Amino acid sequence: AQSVTQLGSHVSVSEGALVLLRCNYSSSVPPYLFWYVQYPNQGLQLLLKYTSAATLVKGINGFEAEFKKSETSFHLTKPSAHMSDAAEYFCAVMNNAGNMLTFGGGTRLMVKP
């Protein structure tokens, strides 16, 4: 069974500050990991994905994530937060059969001016 834990259901940062959203996973096979963003009243949009290639993955809107096998983590970062980054962020792991994405509980990011 696979699972994803996102520490912190709410994170607040100031505009221009570093964004760090935490994700830890549990998987019995090499994981395929994803970060999605959801803006209000919208569906989920893919930010980036890890599929066993480079451990540092760059995504859209200046976000990146680093896969650390020893820590079973896939934290999402952005050097400088923008007001438009305010949204909910979901980490997810794909199962080995490739037919089930398991999501974490989500982290709501708030950006203060």
Add this chain to the structure above:
Amino acid sequence: ETGVTQTPRHLVMGMTNKKSLKCEQHLGHNAMYWYKQSAKKPLELMFVYNFKEQTENNSVPSRFSPECPNSSHLFLHLHTLQPEDSALYLCASSQDGRRTEAFFGQGTRLTVV
């Protein structure tokens, strides 16, 4: 334009009504999914279809009935729902269900009264 279109965007229905949610994808994918997103709960996978065949039913009550007439269309038929079924229902699609990212529609906000 996400490539995955859901209709309607909003739906209010009584507990004795019968309604259907529609999802259409224009991405040439052959795997489609229904997810339920409730307040304060993780995203829940409901159903998975691969090449029009249902491959996952995540213990969903029978008052939810999916239908996949072809690889581009997915329906969720609703009848005798309960107020606790009120949620955002998200449709997604992916390429052949093989550990690739899923693309999401904007969702249908369902309210059961």
